[in-house]
Amino acid sequence: MxxxxxxxxxxxxxxxxxxxxxxxxxxxxxxxxxxxxxxxxxxxxxxxxxxxxxxxxxxxxxxxxxxxxxxxxxxxxxxxxxxxxxxxxxxxxxxxxxxxxxxxGRSRNDEVATCIRITLREQLIELMEEINKLRVALLDVSLSNIDTILPGYTHLQHAQPTTLAHHFLAHAGSLERDFGRAFDAYKRINLCPLGASAFASTGFNIDRTRTQELLGFDDILENSMDAVSSRDFLIETAALCSNIMINLSKMSEEIVLWSSSEFNFIEIHDKYASTSSIMPQKKNPDTAELIRGKSGAVIGSLMSLITICKSLPLSYNRDLQEATPNIWRCMDTTITSVSIMAGIISTLNVNKKAMESANSVGFTTATELADTLVRSTGIPFRTAHQIIGTISKNTSSPTLEQIDEVAYSITNSKMSERGLTQKHVHDALDPFHNINRRDVVGGPATNETLRSINSHRDRLGVDDQNLEACNSKLIRCVDKLMKVVDSYM
Known part of the structure; x- marks a missing residue:
């Protein structure tokens, strides 16, 4: 050659x-x-x-x-x-x-910058499609588990009763924001550097708008020095991938914990598990562990990109050659991880009995009981907090008499004399009653959860439509380009 x-x-x-x-x-x-x-x-x-x-x-x-x-x-x-x-x-x-x-009329500098953007926008569309599939999986499992009670956690300690639907909707919310970040980044990726040449444009009478349109870009990247040297779109994409992988890592950690004998909340499908080479009884959640581990590799790609691009003078420098392999690894890992997580979630076997049983441990209804004291007796919440905190040292299912005894030692008054009844106590200690009292926006109550799922689906539908519009435009532009090519050949 x-x-x-x-x-x-x-x-x-x-x-x-x-x-x-x-x-x-x-x-x-x-x-x-x-x-x-x-x-x-x-x-x-x-x-x-x-x-x-x-x-x-x-x-x-x-x-x-x-x-x-x-x-x-x-x-x-x-x-x-x-x-x-x-x-x-x-x-x-x-x-x-x-x-x-x-x-x-061109250089490798504007050529490679254009090629990277074309490839990356296609991958970003694929990533957004996979994110939306995972969002669907989370919403489907949520709808099936509106009444599945489990303990919510803070500091990995039992905190308050919630539902599996409420828990998974939290992950759906973070992924919705991930989609928004990706869709927003797409707008800055889909700008055309072609025609910037080496960095000072060209003396040929080129038409940058024509190549921009033929290649399906939304606009040109105007300044020729900026067009060939900027790789901020790679850093932005790697950052959003890192955020996605961090969110997936959280989900993976819960899947690993919940799959253990200590929790026994879920069992993952066999195709997402492995076994031991020596211990025949083992079923290990390896895919979730790998997603958790690969999040570090994606974050590493972001750090590499930041370091490569730091302090580079305008315009093009060969250092930038080292940027692209990092973004390809980053995108490939993230797309695959999101896809596998969607499969894990959609095939989960949920142990509802184990979740409900776990909720009886750790006095998860203590907050509602303290709130009940405030509502029924008018005492300050901080006083109620002290009363229930003192009771929690000895029992997680106090009677009205026990509450009165502790309250008297703290306030010199009995709660039953101020309006607290045994029914108030019974309702406050019921986890399902706890949950359905929390019907404010974003709470775990059944009606609110149903509303939230429907709202998520509506927004997901809009996101799907916007994504399809982007993808359709690219397909149309490539088809148009090839028809022009055929006509000139």
Missing amino acids: SDILRRGRLSDVPDEKIQNFSSSMNDDKWIFNADILVDFAHTVMLFEQDIISRKECKLILGGLQKIKNEGIVGLDWNYEDIHISLESKLIDLVGEDVGGRMHS
């Missing part, structure tokens, strides 16, 4: 060690399809702007089509990146007098 890059300014070639150190070909496989699309769009624009002839345009597009059909395996991997390898292959196919014109 043609040595089109080093033959002018440089008189020697790197040895194998330097070549392996410098090459990005292994990581560039992510952007092969995007690179072909960029070449198609750029070539079409060059012809339409009278920078190349119709014959040259036809030959270049035909060569690119052949390269596309052969795939990345047809390229020479001895080059330092996919862009030069692809262009060299084109020149070998159609000759330098024709193929050598394709790169007019």
Whole structure:
């Protein structure tokens, strides 16, 4: 293949060690399809702007089509990146007098920045689709477990009664925000750097808006220096992936804990579990543990990106080559983790009896009992807190007489003489009564939980529609581009 890059300014070639150190070909496989699309769009624009002839345009597009059909395996991997390898292959196919014109008005700097954005926006759409599938799984399990009572925890200690639906809706809420962050980031990713050239734009009469439209971008990234050098969109994407993985890690930790014999709240489906090589009775929640572990790798990618981009002067620097493998690993891990978590949640076997039994331990109704004292007797909450706190040292199911005894020692008055009845005490100690008293917005009461699930589904529907609109636009633009290519060929 043609040595089109080093033959002018440089008189020697790197040895194998330097070549392996410098090459990005292994990581560039992510952007092969995007690179072909960029070449198609750029070539079409060059012809339409009278920078190349119709014959040259036809030959270049035909060569690119052949390269596309052969795939990345047809390229020479001895080059330092996919862009030069692809262009060299084109020149070998159609000759330098024709193929050598394709790169007019652009640089690898704006080319690679465009390819990264095209690939990343596709992956981000896939990630948002997987997030919404996980949201559906959480809402479905929530609807099936509105009355499944379990202890809520603070500091991993039994705190107050809640429901599994209320618990899973908390995770659904965090994932809804994750979707919002991803959708918002998409707007900043889907900006076109093509036409910025090396960093100072070009003297050719190019039409940046035309290539932007052909490639499905929402707008151009205007300043040419900013266009080729900025990688803030990678940092933003890695940050939102880190946030998603942190949320998944929380879910994973609960799945691991709840699967243990000590909790016995849930059992994961066999396909998400492993067994021991020596202990035949074991069923281990390995997929959840791996998601928990892989969150560290995604966070590590974010730290790498931040460190690589820190203090880089404008405009393009080769350091940025090290940024892309981090974002590809980050995205691949996050997409897969979200997908697997959706499968885990949708196939969970819930042990309702174990959850309900656990709720009887730890005096989870103490808060409601203190609140009941406030409502029925008019004493300050802090006084009620002291009374019930004192009682909790000895029992988790006090009688009215026991409450009176402790209250008298603290306030010199009995609660029964101030309006507290045995029914008040009985209701306060009932976990289900506790839950249904909490019918404020976002609470665990049955009616409020149903309202919340329906509200989540409504918002999820809107998110799905917005996502489909983005995806449909990209599909239409690629189809339009290929029709233009076909017409010019």
